[in-house]
Amino acid sequence: MSQDKNRRGPSQRRRELSDHVLAEGSVSASDLAERFGVSLMTIYRDIDELEREGILRKFRGGVTVQPSGVFESNVAFRKKTMLDEKKAVAAKAASLIEPGMSVMIDDSTTALELARLLPGIDPLTVVTNFLEALNLLADERGLHLMALGGDYDRLHDSFLGVPCVEAIEALRVDLCFVSTSSVLGDFAYHQEQRIVAVKRAMLKAANRSVLMIDHSKLGRTALHRLAPLTTFDLILIDDRTPPDVLRSLDESGVPYQTAAT
Secondary structure (H helix, E strand, C coil): CCHHHHHCCHHHHHHHHHHHHHHHCEEEHHHHHHHHCCCHHHHHHHHHHHHHCCCCEEECCEEECCCCCCCCCCHHHHCCCCHHHHHHHHHHHHCCCCCCCEEEECCCHHHHHHHCCHHHCCCEEEEECEHHHHHHHCCCCCEEEEECCCEEECCCCEEECHHHHHHHHCCCEEEEEECCCEEECCEEEECCHHHHHHHHHHHHCEEEEEEEECHHHECCCCCEEEEEHHHCCEEEEECCCCHHHHHHHHHHCCCEEEECC
16 A cells, blocks of 8 residues: 555545546446555445535445436536537527527536537626536626526535525526436426426526437436426437437427537
């Protein structure tokens, strides 16, 4: 065991452990014990703590940041997944926005890719609860930026809770762009009730709402029902979606467009 590993305290080890799992997606507990030079019992204590914080989730014999029906992946992991698809959907979304509009975007990583494109469409009023999007757009003079406050959630890097919902309810925007974890049948779903509450408020605060998803979201479910697909005026999805999967959207009757990747 190296001196560096001996010197590593629990807090530093857990940070490095979570970074490693975020990079790999899933790792066995035995591999983690070997990598960090500690016992399996110590690794399981670390995993229990990181799961309690909502950063990782356990499975038999290891740990993962992959989503499940009750666990949404950390924002740092989500930013790296299906990136080409998210960029394509975001570009399609940006084509719907005209100068002078007011636009609300949620704290999804697809919305973050849309935020990167907004400086080219000004003047524009942009409303969001996503701290990374706020920081990204803060110096853009052609944009009127409105921050939705609330309880800061570091795993999502966004503001949530009752104050955020109340702030949304006081507004009315031209367009709202949201994403979600899964779509099954005629409904959109999400793992976390507090996220659902904010997204629902956003949809009610918009003249028109757009659901942005990549094809990995279709055919999956999560714990909480967000909204019927008929709530949305348009669904945007990447063109890597298999034709048989698109049939479920055809059956929903909701207009959708595919974005070229």
